[in-house]
Amino acid sequence: MSAATSTRIPEGIGTRVRRFTSRRASWIPVFAALGILLALLLAGQAYFGNFLTPRVLSSLLLDNAYLLILAVGMTFVILTAGIDLSVGAVLAFTAIMGARMLSEGVPVVVVIPVMLIGGALIGLLIGVLIQFFDVQPFIASLAGMFAARGLAFLVSLSSIKVEDPAILWLQTKLFNIDGWYLSPTGVIALLVVAAGALVLQFTRFGRTIYAIGGNEQSARLMGLPVVRTKLLAYIICGTCAGLAGVVFTAYQGAGYPLNGIGTELDTIAAVVIGGTLLTGGSGFVLGSMIGVFVYGTIKTAISFLGAEQSWTRITIGALLLVFVVVQRVIVSRSSRR
């Protein structure tokens, strides 16, 4: 029993460490990811000499804005111990749908909301399958993935160029701050991260997400709104995929139905590397952001090397493996107590 441990004696380092681990154990994987990111960046600088420049670091955000947005949505879903495999296909579908609508003269103020709603609806569909038809998240989102990819081909089989100035502005407008670059897409991604972090940390909805991931049965018995929260998590993930579709369209200047194949896996990898447990209940949006940057750094380093981009996947794969093993160790350690 530790009921009587509140006596205030001057604290040694030992007690502080112990208190930290008893309070903030779930931050440890995030710090690990941050450590890896810093190590990668420093190693890149040591090797290439021109790696740690504002230009390279800025492009880390700008080139991966869509991935960052996807990762935020995915974090919500994985925190509930679910998974959403559809995000890559939803990105492709909303992007090609948006491109087609723009090419047919629909105003951009209509197109963007439609893209977001399209993503949200697919998220809702997946959530309903999971919640009311008791389908495994893996299978339900696989169905969502096929549906979205099919819809993308239905809209167009080939690439559609986007010439709408507002969309292109999102990517091409560069705010230059002391040699650092920031595009509107980057701003959007950072806002999504901030919103995601605030919602998860400071709203009852956000805390219920964690509760469901901790133990869904308990959350239900504690009287928390489990059904509503889970549905909303998938809707948020779908909406993020729609928004990523907008950002990706701006980034590519076109919509293409084969876009985003395998992106869902990159997203999941980034989230996991960022310290979110696949078993749910533990993880942070900020961690996912670090995960995306780790992914981006590896990609940049490999293009600096002039090597095949397939090495990105291999490195990410290896890193993911390490992280999953580390997570297993952490989980089995804490359950042994």
Place this chain on the structure above:
Amino acid sequence: MTEDTAVRPIVAMTGITIRFPGVLALDGVDFSLRPGEVHALMGENGAGKSTLIKALTGVYSIDGGSIEVDGEPRSFSTTADAQAAGISTVYQEVNLLPNLSVGENVMLGHEPRRAGRIDWRGVHAEAAEHLSNLGVTIDTRSLLSSHSIALQQLVAISRAMVTDSKVLVLDEPTSSLDRSEVEQLFGVVRDLRDRGVAIIFVSHFLDQVYEISDRITVLRNGKLVGTSAAADLPRGELVSQMLGRVVDEFENISRAADRQVDRTGTPVVSATGLGRRGVLEPADLDVFDGEVVGIAGLLGSGRTELVRLLYGADHADSGRVAVRGSTVRVATPRHAIEHRIAFSSEDRRAEGIIGDLTVAENIVLGIQARRGWLRKVGGSEKETIVSEYMAALGVRPADPSMLVKNLSGGNQQKVLLARWLATAPQLIILDEPTRGIDVGAKADIQRKVTELAADGLAVVFISSELEEVVRLAQRIVVMRDRRKIGELDAHDSSVDDVVAAIAAEAREAVA
């Protein structure tokens, strides 16, 4: 008994009927609860206790009857509804969230907010206040999983107090607590009672029921047997109300177990210096034919760890195991099974029973695994084995095609025992085989263990209930702090002797 009509009941359940497919789980049960009382709900497993509680807490909807809370008729369709009406439940397996902080677990869903944002300072301040009302002072920002089950239970009770509950249901709250933790819990319960909270207490421990309860309601087979003041209900009468038959059963078992064991030959299994760093200090254990060796010790004393090492479920890093005199390698459970050692785990849900298979399938699983998958145990052979063991252990209902998850805990345990016995082991290790099961099933299992040992089977029996260990065992191994501290001959030892053996060592350790 005369009902005290002066106090209006906070909960009045009248004629509650609940049907499950093929079963009448509750048949017109009346139950009333007064503010400021501790009301024990007693009955064998399958008697309808949990069903009645679930009807009250909104998990099940009722097919007949009515529920009044504070004089108003109510029908709850979710636990949230029941909580809103002031009825909270603390379940046996503490249903909280290990991944969140203590404070959050207390306040979740009721967090104070400022400008739409959760006010974390307020959350922890309020949580600390609710906890300290129960005499608990802990760091509310620490993770729930870093605390003991006992403390988690108190956290669950604090949570109930946040919603200002008028009714608190404690479903088997003490089954994984040690003595001092139970005392602390009871202190809290008495305090809440004095503040006017009505408490429903479900437990299989008769001592605890008498220690804490004001009134006792007994259910049997889904029907109400009666409600009495605890002081007016002698223990024997309570047991016979629960069982529907008077039992001198335990006395018989005790008498049957009190026999001499021949320890002159080679032990069936002999472990020497068996240990694992950080888990168990090297310990010796011999078990002879026809002997029941009890292992006594508190939770975490190393009793489960010892048998897990012996069985190869965990890997020993020191010591050796001999079966009938010859040293063998027991690195995995498979090796142990080859040497005809059987192990029934304390966690029958996670490590034993397979809920989605039928009783018959669960029973033949052990033989099947021993035989290999190519030689299927089929047809009439299966039927013979299954009906033999179901009858021998008294599995109820006696339907081999029933899914195991639909059986009561006691009957699941019998099925598990049957599975191991069907493999004809020479040593069977039973880790907490009677935890969380009712008195009737407990007596059945104890009787069976005694019979098997009399027929020559070697048994290692672990239980938190020292009475049970003393009753069944011929020799008692006492463990403490991951260490074997001694052996007692059960013939001239009482529960007090065992307690003294554990406690004596404790004093020594402190000094």
